[in-house]
Amino acid sequence: MKRKLFLALLMFSVMTALCACNGGTDKGDTPGDISSGTPAAGGEIVVGITQDLDSLDPHIAVAAGTDEVLFNIFEGLVKPDKDGNFVEAVAEKYVISEDAMTYTFTLRENVKFHNGDTVTVDDVVYSLKRCAGLLDVQDPNVLVDSALSRSIKEVVATDDRTVVLYLNAANTELLPYLSCAIIPCDYDNQAKSPVGTGPFKFVSYSPLESFVVEKNADYYGTPAYLDKVTFKIYASSDAAFLELMAGKIHIFPYLTDEQATQLSQKYTIEVGTMNLVQALFLNNGAAPFNNVKVRQAFCHAVNRQEILDMLSGGRGTLINSGMTPGLASYYNNSIAGYEYNAEKAKQLLAEAGYANGLEITITVPSNYQYHMDTAQVIVEQLKKVGVTAKIEPVEWATWLSDVYKGREYQATVVGLDFNLAPSDVVKRYQSTASNNFMNYVNESYDTTFAKALAAINEQEKQDAYKELQKLLYEDAASVYIQDPALLTAVSKELGGYTFYPVYVQDMSLVYYVK
Amino acid sequence: MKFILKRIGTLIITLVIISFLSFLAFSFIPGDAAVANLGMDADEAAVEALREELGLNRPVVVQYGDWLLSALQGDFGESTQYHLPVSELVAKRLPATVTLALYSMVLICVISFPLGMLGTNKPGGAVDTAMTVLSQIGMAVPQFFLGILLTFFFGIVLNWFTVGGYVSPQEDMAGFLSFLILPAVAVAVPKCATMTRYIRNAVVAQKKMDYVRTARGKGNSEKRILLNHVLINVMMPVVTMLAMMAADVLAGSIVVEQVFNIPGLGRLLITSISNRDYPVVQAIVVYIASTVVIMNTIADILYQKLDPRVR
Numbered sequence: 001m002k003r004k005l006f007l008a009l010l011m012f013s014v015m016t017a018l019c020a021c022n023g024g025t026d027k028g029d030t031p032g033d034i035s036s037g038t039p040a041a042g043g044e045i046v047v048g049i050t051q052d053l054d055s056l057d058p059h060i061a062v063a064a065g066t067d068e069v070l071f072n073i074f075e076g077l078v079k080p081d082k083d084g085n086f087v088e089a090v091a092e093k094y095v096i097s098e099d100a101m102t103y104t105f106t107l108r109e110n111v112k113f114h115n116g117d118t119v120t121v122d123d124v125v126y127s128l129k130r131c132a133g134l135l136d137v138q139d140p141n142v143l144v145d146s147a148l149s150r151s152i153k154e155v156v157a158t159d160d161r162t163v164v165l166y167l168n169a170a171n172t173e174l175l176p177y178l179s180c181a182i183i184p185c186d187y188d189n190q191a192k193s194p195v196g197t198g199p200f201k202f203v204s205y206s207p208l209e210s211f212v213v214e215k216n217a218d219y220y221g222t223p224a225y226l227d228k229v230t231f232k233i234y235a236s237s238d239a240a241f242l243e244l245m246a247g248k249i250h251i252f253p254y255l256t257d258e259q260a261t262q263l264s265q266k267y268t269i270e271v272g273t274m275n276l277v278q279a280l281f282l283n284n285g286a287a288p289f290n291n292v293k294v295r296q297a298f299c300h301a302v303n304r305q306e307i308l309d310m311l312s313g314g315r316g317t318l319i320n321s322g323m324t325p326g327l328a329s330y331y332n333n334s335i336a337g338y339e340y341n342a343e344k345a346k347q348l349l350a351e352a353g354y355a356n357g358l359e360i361t362i363t364v365p366s367n368y369q370y371h372m373d374t375a376q377v378i379v380e381q382l383k384k385v386g387v388t389a390k391i392e393p394v395e396w397a398t399w400l401s402d403v404y405k406g407r408e409y410q411a412t413v414v415g416l417d418f419n420l421a422p423s424d425v426v427k428r429y430q431s432t433a434s435n436n437f438m439n440y441v442n443e444s445y446d447t448t449f450a451k452a453l454a455a456i457n458e459q460e461k462q463d464a465y466k467e468l469q470k471l472l473y474e475d476a477a478s479v480y481i482q483d484p485a486l487l488t489a490v491s492k493e494l495g496g497y498t499f500y501p502v503y504v505q506d507m508s509l510v511y512y513v514k
Numbered sequence: 515m516k517f518i519l520k521r522i523g524t525l526i527i528t529l530v531i532i533s534f535l536s537f538l539a540f541s542f543i544p545g546d547a548a549v550a551n552l553g554m555d556a557d558e559a560a561v562e563a564l565r566e567e568l569g570l571n572r573p574v575v576v577q578y579g580d581w582l583l584s585a586l587q588g589d590f591g592e593s594t595q596y597h598l599p600v601s602e603l604v605a606k607r608l609p610a611t612v613t614l615a616l617y618s619m620v621l622i623c624v625i626s627f628p629l630g631m632l633g634t635n636k637p638g639g640a641v642d643t644a645m646t647v648l649s650q651i652g653m654a655v656p657q658f659f660l661g662i663l664l665t666f667f668f669g670i671v672l673n674w675f676t677v678g679g680y681v682s683p684q685e686d687m688a689g690f691l692s693f694l695i696l697p698a699v700a701v702a703v704p705k706c707a708t709m710t711r712y713i714r715n716a717v718v719a720q721k722k723m724d725y726v727r728t729a730r731g732k733g734n735s736e737k738r739i740l741l742n743h744v745l746i747n748v749m750m751p752v753v754t755m756l757a758m759m760a761a762d763v764l765a766g767s768i769v770v771e772q773v774f775n776i777p778g779l780g781r782l783l784i785t786s787i788s789n790r791d792y793p794v795v796q797a798i799v800v801y802i803a804s805t806v807v808i809m810n811t812i813a814d815i816l817y818q819k820l821d822p823r824v825r
Contacts, residue, residue, distance in 0.1 A: 052785060054551065054553075054595065054789075055595075055597075060551075062551070062552060062553030062554070062555065062556075063553065140560070140563040140564045140566070140567045141551065141564060141567075143552055143553065143555065143556055143560070144556075144560060145555075146555065146557060191597050192597075206606075206777070207596050207598070207603065207777075207782075208607075208777045208781050208782060208785060209777045232678075234775055235772050235775070235781060235784075239772055239773065239775055240775070242662065242665045242666065242669065242670070242677050242678075242773075243677050243678035243775070245666075245670050245677075246669055246670050246677035246678070248676075248677055248678050248679075249678075367788065395545070395787075395788055396550075396788055397544070397545030397546075397549060397550045397788060397789065397790050398543065398544040398545050400545055400549050400550065400553070400554065401544040401545035401546075401549050402544045402545075404554060405549065405558075405561075406544075434557050434558065435554065435555065
């Protein structure tokens with residue numbers, strides 16, 4: 001460990017020295033607002049990504065890192081825009097009945113798949129059924145979306161341009177899930193040669209190397225500017241760093257604060273948010289965190305602003321409960337949050353019977369350096385209140401199996417992503433939820449959640465969600481930290497790079513500046 | 515002939531044991547392909563269904579037996595992550611890793627023999643001391659760090675080398691071969707340093723032997739003694755050392771592949787382990803194990819040729 005640290009330091013100091021030497025030789029950089037340039041049509045770019053795609057079939061892929069890339073070739077009936085609204089895509093318009101029991105979609109005329117076929121209602125019905133697990137023969141590799149499978153009673157094509165969804169219960173929040181990809185019903189090679197309706201079409205994929213797409217000339221909407229985009233796959237942002245220094249990558253998200261500083265000469269650094277709820281999640285079902293005082297003590301002991309300052313140059317959005325600030329109308333602004341107060345934390349620990357200190361283990365998925373770093377900072381902060389925390393780094397599959405599914409842990413640092421429906425962010429805290437890995441149990445939470453989900457009146461819904469956040473805060477369900485900042489390097493030749501409130505890399509808006 | 519048959523027998527037994535152990539190791543670590551593939555949002559029933567489909571709920575011994583039977587017929591199954599035949603996935607990555615390893619081995623031989631003999635005329639002299647210092651430095655530098663330094667100087671400062679410019683051999687053979695030179699240097703340098711040191715010590719030790727004194731007494735030149743008498747005796751332990759190094763070089767390639775972003779076997783192995791993609795891991799483990807065993811066998815055969823007393 002010591003040796004590794006030493007090497008890292010050595011590497012860093014050499015890099016900094018080398019960068020310093022090189023700083024003066026940069027030329028041709030014209031500083032300025034990149035989004036103000038005039039778009040030029042055409043061109044090719046390389047986008048660096050740090051996760052290999054887990055499948056090319058959009059219904060089988062589960063990794064957020066895959067969705068963000070496939071967003072360019074697949075579309076649903078609706079798709080998110082940069083403000084988090086869902087706009088018509090394959091559908092030309094939709095009507096949600098007043099009782100929120102039926103959703104009626106009218107298909108856009110003449111939308112073509114990349115193989116030249118026109119999208120029909122059969123394709124739409126097939127795609128929705130496949131996502132919802134309603135097909136007679138269901139591929140076990142397909143991840144059935146539980147929100148869809150629970151809500152949808154029936155999917156029916158009423159004429160050759162209309163598809164109607166009948167629901168089991170009133171639900172006004174289903175639209176975000178209907179961005180699930182529309183794929184041809186009679187095509188079984190999605191996993192190798194995907195066919196969708198998006199602004200780009202698939203060219204090639206080589207595992208661990210690259211995923212290449214080209215412009216879809218027949219796109220019904222605003223066509224893409226670029227002719228070709230190569231998503232190049234790297235083992236990590238460190239592995240890509242030298243290529244960034246050499247200027248071989250045009251767009252690269254997920255930089256660390258340090259890397260962003262070093263690249264700021266060559267690239268424009270765009271700052272967005274990762275759209276995650278990052279927290280020190282606590283296992284409410286086991287000692288010592290089954291005691292609310294211990295949980296509250298931890299909330300007071302963790303200095304969240306210090307985490308932001310140390311890890312991302314103060315960037316990121318602090319959160320006080322389990323909701324993402326990205327869903328502004330459902331976000332409860334009135335919660336003040338637990339202020340950093342070591343004395344109060346000590347006192348609460350003493351009240352809980354841990355006056356002489358406490359030892360805990362924080363299990364962290366080691367593939368997420370950011371969460372590992374966050375855990376390191378937390379360990380140091382906890383020392384000040386007499387808590388000895390040990391970090392146990394585990395692989396992602398181990399984390400999924402032991403922590404997330406098995407719930408055998410004390411505390412963990414991770415970021416939860418979500419669909420843009422408020423219920424998706426906080427449904428896991430229901431006492432019966434299969435993904436309630438915090439073992440959070442509160443009866444009034446369950447009833448309020450049911451009320452929020454069923455509410456048709458928007459004001460009622462918003463109030464209910466705000467109430468839920470208050471409950472999570474009062475119970476100190478976990479130590480909520482932040483929605484982390486996302487630092488993306490964008491070549492100075494490019495414009496139009498846009499952040500979304502969900503995890504996507506929309507290449508159709510990117511262009512070379514004239 | 516009998517010797518070779520015996521060797522092949524050893525190879526097969528070794529592979530069966532190693533492949534079983536790696537299978538067993540996987541049954542102990544948490545998480546499996548079904549959990550890894552379906553991710554966070556899948557419910558238990560869906561995971562169980564996929565387990566059933568992939569045959570993961572059978573006893574380990576049955577799974578292993580099944581795998582072994584197919585593997586013996588040359589069928590390594592399908593990757594659970596990529597849904598591609600394992601043989602296709604591995605075959606596409608093999609050229610990069612094999613070429614990198616071969617390149618490095620050649621570099622090690624070409625560089626360390628002359629350097630190892632340099633300065634042995636006067637052990638403790640200026641040249642010898644300089645060589646000692648150099649090889650100490652070479653041994654101390656980790657391969658990944660060297661890879662980063664090389665990329666920086668040749669790729670970014672001097673621009674002689676296209677950073678991240680890996681192309682597959684099918685696309686551009688010349689580009690493929692020239693790209694791999696720098697990674698090979700990164701793999702080879704620390705090993706060269708070890709080897710140089712090893713050869714130097716062996717030569718110095720041999721030079722104290724009686725037969726060298728005799729040769730000198732007969733009026734042979736130092737150069738002639740070195741090349742005709744000493745070298746042949748030095749070869750024996752050196753060949754063993756080289757064979758053992760083959761395993762190190764393979765391991766080094768795995769690390770260096772990450773630095774140069776070469777889509778070789780190393781990255782495939784690491785990815786497959788984290789995705790619990792057993793068929794791919796098994797195939798790569800078998801490949802690595804057989805390379806090491808085969809290299810050792812070749813060393814044994816060479817050993818015999820060099821010294822007929824070993825039989």
